[in-house]
Amino acid sequence: MNPGRVKAWLTAPALGLVVALVLPTVVVLLRLAFCRPAHGTGFYQPGSFTLEHFQRLFSGDGVALLAFTLGFALAVAAGVLLLVCPLVWPMRHWQGGWLLAGALLLLAPRLAGPLAPLVALKRVLPQGVLAAWLAEVYLILPYAALVLLGHLRGVDWTVLETARGLGARRSQVLRRIALPLALPGIWLAGQLALGWGLGAFLGPELLAGPAGRTLASDLHHQAFDNSRWPLAAAEGTVLLLLVGLVFLARPPRRWLGEAP
Amino acid sequence: MNRPLLVTSGAVLLLAPCLLTAWLAFSPDPFFTLPIQAWSTRWFIALAGDPQWRLALPRSLCLALASGLLAVGLGLPAAIALARSPSRWILPALVLPGCLPPVAWGLGLMPVVAGLEPLARLGVLVVADALLGLPVVLLVLRLRVDKTLFGLLETARGLGASPFQAWIRIGLPQVLPSLMVGWLLAATLALHEPVLCLFLCPAEWETLPALAWPTLRSSLTPVVAAAATVTTCLGLVFCGLAWCSWHRR
Numbered sequence: 431m432n433p434g435r436v437k438a439w440l441t442a443p444a445l446g447l448v449v450a451l452v453l454p455t456v457v458v459l460l461r462l463a464f465c466r467p468a469h470g471t472g473f474y475q476p477g478s479f480t481l482e483h484f485q486r487l488f489s490g491d492g493v494a495l496l497a498f499t500l501g502f503a504l505a506v507a508a509g510v511l512l513l514v515c516p517l518v519w520p521m522r523h524w525q526g527g528w529l530l531a532g533a534l535l536l537l538a539p540r541l542a543g544p545l546a547p548l549v550a551l552k553r554v555l556p557q558g559v560l561a562a563w564l565a566e567v568y569l570i571l572p573y574a575a576l577v578l579l580g581h582l583r584g585v586d587w588t589v590l591e592t593a594r595g596l597g598a599r600r601s602q603v604l605r606r607i608a609l610p611l612a613l614p615g616i617w618l619a620g621q622l623a624l625g626w627g628l629g630a631f632l633g634p635e636l637l638a639g640p641a642g643r644t645l646a647s648d649l650h651h652q653a654f655d656n657s658r659w660p661l662a663a664a665e666g667t668v669l670l671l672l673v674g675l676v677f678l679a680r681p682p683r684r685w686l687g688e689a690p
Numbered sequence: 691m692n693r694p695l696l697v698t699s700g701a702v703l704l705l706a707p708c709l710l711t712a713w714l715a716f717s718p719d720p721f722f723t724l725p726i727q728a729w730s731t732r733w734f735i736a737l738a739g740d741p742q743w744r745l746a747l748p749r750s751l752c753l754a755l756a757s758g759l760l761a762v763g764l765g766l767p768a769a770i771a772l773a774r775s776p777s778r779w780i781l782p783a784l785v786l787p788g789c790l791p792p793v794a795w796g797l798g799l800m801p802v803v804a805g806l807e808p809l810a811r812l813g814v815l816v817v818a819d820a821l822l823g824l825p826v827v828l829l830v831l832r833l834r835v836d837k838t839l840f841g842l843l844e845t846a847r848g849l850g851a852s853p854f855q856a857w858i859r860i861g862l863p864q865v866l867p868s869l870m871v872g873w874l875l876a877a878t879l880a881l882h883e884p885v886l887c888l889f890l891c892p893a894e895w896e897t898l899p900a901l902a903w904p905t906l907r908s909s910l911t912p913v914v915a916a917a918a919t920v921t922t923c924l925g926l927v928f929c930g931l932a933w934c935s936w937h938r939r
Binding site: 433434436437438439441443445447448451452454455456457458459462473485511513517520524528529531532535536539541542543544545546547548549550551552553554568571625626628629631632635636646647649650653654659662663666667669670673677 | 693696697700701703704705706707708710711712714726763764765767768770771772774775777780783784786787789790793794795797798799800801802804814817818820821824875878879881882884885888898899902906907910915916917918920921924925926928929936
């Protein structure tokens with residue numbers, strides 16, 4: 431059989447399910463976002479059309495919500511990178527049991543689940559943005575760490591010794607060789623942290639209180655507490671758009687070591 | 691910095707919240723007063739005595755194991771296809787669900803599943819959880835599904851085995867550890883996924899995270915700390931089993 435056809439058959443079940451579950455999400459969010467809210471039962475008024483939810487989202491309180499979400503996501507991404515870089519950097523040379531122990535430790539927050547850290551942070555810290563930020567950094571850190579570790583282990587670090595042997599100072603080696611070599615991995619880890627930071631829900635919803643509401647937690651609030659499903663859908667649409675933009679962004683070519 | 695010091699400081703940083711929750715769960719004080727003076731299993735007994743919590747645990751486990759199984763079932767053929775001829779768009783398409791904010795995904799799916807029977811809703815939840823675990827399964831399977839495996843299969847075919855025989859007697863034993871690890875890790879992720887449960891879980895089939903949610907949102911009770919400790923331990927047991935599967939000769 432044609433190899434291309436074999437590949438299509440083998441990937442069809444997984445791709446089919448991805449399409450079957452992701453496409454309706456986008457279609458339903460878009461459809462709901464332009465409808466008026468239902469009075470009584472149902473999610474929306476059938477046959478209605480309005481732009482009021484997007485207008486609301488891009489004016490006054492909506493803009494403040496968007497700005498807070500963006501700022502929170504940037505802070506989460508920065509926190510994740512600040513923690514991940516020093517944790518992962520020494521592991522680039524590790525082998526065997528040490529590497530496995532390190533990787534398992536990095537994955538521990540994800541494998542242990544979000545419930546336990548959320549309970550601990552809710553108990554120990556006062557309600558506020560700081561607690562929510564800590565929770566999100568903790569929950570996103572394992573993925574960013576694995577991405578960065580994967581990149582760093584693929585780089586030939588003997589060039590650092592060579593540069594030192596040729597007389598470069600430690601700071602020069604770090605700035606002019608190590609950092610450019612690590613940048614693509616740092617970019618990917620940051621992109622991942624920013625994308626998931628934008629969709630941050632558990633931390634802000636459980637630990638931040640009303641003052642620290644992000645787009646994702648407001649979406650849940652509008653849908654379940656206020657039954658304003660179309661407004662929640664508009665927020666969901668904007669959230670998907672923002673996350674999509676983050677994941678589609680590419681670093682400048684010179685960061686990847688390519689000619690401009 | 692030397693390795694033992696880094697691993698120890700990393701362990702303290704990364705495991706401290708989970709250990710603190712376990713500590714709180716073993717405290718007899720319902721108001722979580724620190725420092726803890728005595729130890730008690732009363733919240734675990736309360737957890738086991740409450741029919742809602744008692745039912746939620748096996749439900750969560752069933753859901754997680756089914757999601758893991760589906761993730762492996764979808765992941766193995768996809769991993770074979772990707773190992774034979776890498777593609778620029780198939781892998782990003784397969785990891786796409788993991789990039790979506792779960793809240794937006796759950797909200798978009800909710801009107802779709804609202805009219806479905808509880809069992810069908812549960813099916814959608816299993817599929818969604820499986821798709822979230824798929825990247826992990828693909829990552830683990832990549833370690834065993836490679837050119838060496840295809841070489842062995844070709845050799846078996848050359849020695850007269852049918853394609854089916856070659857896969858069953860040569861291929862499957864080679865990839866079995868990866869399949870087990872992938873299954874258990876995907877199950878662990880599904881066990882801990884709270885957001886999709888909130889949107890898709892039928893009321894008749896409340897899982898542990900869905901049941902813990904109202905308490906987490908309002909006032910924290912020690913029973914939730916006990917439940918969180920139990921799910922953490924379950925996740926760690928799954929990981930231990932994955933470790934044993936990988937190292938089993």
